[in-house]
Amino acid sequence: QKEVEQNSGPLSVPEGAIASLNCTYSDRGSQSFFWYRQYSGKSPELIMFIYSNGDKEDGRFTAQLNKASQYVSLLIRDSQPSDSATYLCAAYSGYSTLTFGKGTMLLVSP
């Protein structure tokens, strides 16, 4: 059973701080990883994806991948109250499917 694990949270950070969201995966063969943001009552929205070990930056977001440790993270710099949402991590599972974690709720306080 391929699994993606996330701490359910909530992760609470003050406005302007760095939020660090973490994810581990069980399938060592997974090659690509995706971060989605989901506001309450809305559908998941793709933020970033990463395929290679190391860091990938896009604006205030940085995705980090460590395949040896089977660990993926998402850093959000200068967190804003509008970043308050649930963040879903997903790993490519083969056959064009993704396995999703249950998500981490992030709360950014003004």
Added chain:
Amino acid sequence: DAGITQSPRHKVTETGTPVTLRCHQTENHRYMYWYRQDPGHGLRLIHYSYGVKDTDKGEVSDGYSVSRSKTEDFLLTLESATSSQTSVYFCAISDRGEQYFGPGTRLTVT
């Protein structure tokens, strides 16, 4: 929502009745997916399609069937709805790995 619509957006039905949910895309993406999302379980794959008339089961396919007669449409049918199928259903599309989600259908089975 990346040219994806779902209908209906909300539905209340009675146990034992058949229900069909529709997903329509205007992106001409090859892959289409049906997920359900429940508290404590996250997103779980029901069925997916990798082309017209080509479908396969996901993790929670029991009680569901799908059909794809055109590239743009993917139908999910609950043959005889049960209360355990009360959930939010999301359709997603993909062409290269990353998936894009529709707005969702909230289904209540009474």
